Amino acid sequence: NISATELVIKFKWDPHHNPFYTPTNGPGPTLHFISETNKAMDMLGQITDYAAAQLGAQYHTHTFLVLIVYDQAYILRWDRKGATVSSAIHYNEEPHLADFFHHY
Numbered sequence: 001n002i003s004a005t006e007l008v009i010k011f012k013w014d015p016h017h018n019p020f021y022t023p024t025n026g027p028g029p030t031l032h033f034i035s036e037t038n039k040a041m042d043m044l045g046q047i048t049d050y051a052a053a054q055l056g057a058q059y060h061t062h063t064f065l066v067l068i069v070y071d072q073a074y075i076l077r078w079d080r081k082g083a084t085v086s087s088a089i090h091y092n093e094e095p096h097l098a099d100f101f102h103h104y
Contacts, residue, residue, distance in 0.1 A: 002050070002053045002054050002057050003057040003058060005054055007063075007064055007065070007066065007104065008047075008050045008051070008054065008063075008064075008065045008066070009065075009066045009068065010043075010046070010047055010050070010065065010066070010067050010068070011068050011069075012043065012067075012068070012069045012070070013069075013070060014039070014069075014070070015069060015070040016037060016039045016040070017039045017040060017042075017043045017069055018035060018040060018043070018069040018070070018072065019034060019035050019040040019041070019043045019044035019047075019067075020033050020034065020035065020074055020085060020088065021033060021035050033085070043067075043069075047065055047067060047076070048083075050065060051063060051065055051076070051078035051083065054078075055078060055079075055080065061079060061080075062077055062078060062079040063077075063078050063079075064076065064077055064078070064104070065078060066097070066100075068091070071090060071091070071092055072088040072089065072090060072091070073088075073089040073091045073097045074086050074088060074089065075089070075097070075100055
């Protein structure tokens with residue numbers, strides 16, 4: 001029941017499902033961080049559906065979603081205009097994901 005959900009956490013073990021990547025050439029006008037493979041686009045659509053359903057069923061201004069793909073995690077903050085995505089968190093090496101849950 002999405003109307004009672006406080007936080008969505010999505011797990012995928014296959015790295016090909018990761019909808020985000022970090023550009024290796026640094027910031028630039030033509031670089032983006034959305035992977036355009038079929039599996040990645042399916043995952044992006046799925047998490048977008050979760051956020052839209054949760055925001056549509058609840059009276060909140062925003063919601064958070066945690067996406068964990070293989071050895072990386074992303075924290076997404078969704079509101080009515082779209083999403084803000086964190087940089088990749090290597091949760092086996094960095095405490096940022098644990099810090100998020102501690103403060104949430």
